Amino acid sequence: MKIRVNGEETEVRLNLNVYDLLVALELDPVRSGIAVAVDREVIPKTEWQAMELRENSDVEIIRAVQGG
């Protein structure tokens, strides 16, 4: 199925959850410092495994960067 990850269209397997998406993107889900929103809704870390993505899900993965 197709989803959007940080604005880019991405092909992933059906029923992929947020946790597995992060693993597939080589982002260590156990590490602190990142947050995920699906369709503009923040998904708490504790729900990453339970949260299954759907066709056209819009995923944002963010982290802290240098800022003023």
Added chain:
Amino acid sequence: MPEFKLADQTYTSRLLIGTAGYPNFHIMTEAIAASGAEIATVSMRRVKWTDNTSGENLFALLRERGMTILPNTAGCFTAKDAILTANLAREALETVLIKLEVIGDEQTLFPDVEQLLRAAETLVKDGFTVLPYCNDDPITCKKLEDIGCAAVMPLGAPIGSGMGIRNPYNIQIIRDLVRVPLIVDAGVGTASDAAIAMELGCDGVLLNTAVAKAHRPVLMAEAMKKAVEAGRAAFLAGRIPRKLYATASSPQTGMIE
């Protein structure tokens, strides 16, 4: 000197520092150390696959140094985006602190007051400790305080402009009007600007570009530290009234004839 209380935390330093725009990571860490700041701002941005370690490094580094991390909502032009960014920051950085920025115009980076107030209201209700970047407008500051913001952070001048405190009289009025901590955020260009903000009675100064883009950032960070301390001391000491004509400071009697 009395400590600085912000959102139930007590700090020794009244200087808040940004982490953006330094020549490199090493100079940034040296400058932050030289500034004595205990609160550092960060931005929230999309993870890039090519470079997904720098964010973690920054977060880890600031944490290791025992600094309070203050995420901002820089780059948000609507209350909706700022609220989402704040929620992402809370989740990623495990903090309820948020430096709320809702920008109204790309060229001036002035705040959109209407959207700012709306976002502040929602975020306060949602349990955030909201530190809003706002105009140097006493009425806006008062409204932000009434909403429940933990501080007000009026700009001294546009972000990154280095124009200093363009309207000291408004800052003075804001000081009289609000009881929450007053922090000048943006506009500081050099040490004397920071000192002026503190002499006006501000509780703190938040700056970034003035240090990051200085010819020698670490030295400027040290200068800012001293300026904030000196300005605060001068405010507490109380300046003498301005007079047009001289008053001799040496004795007027017993002179040779």
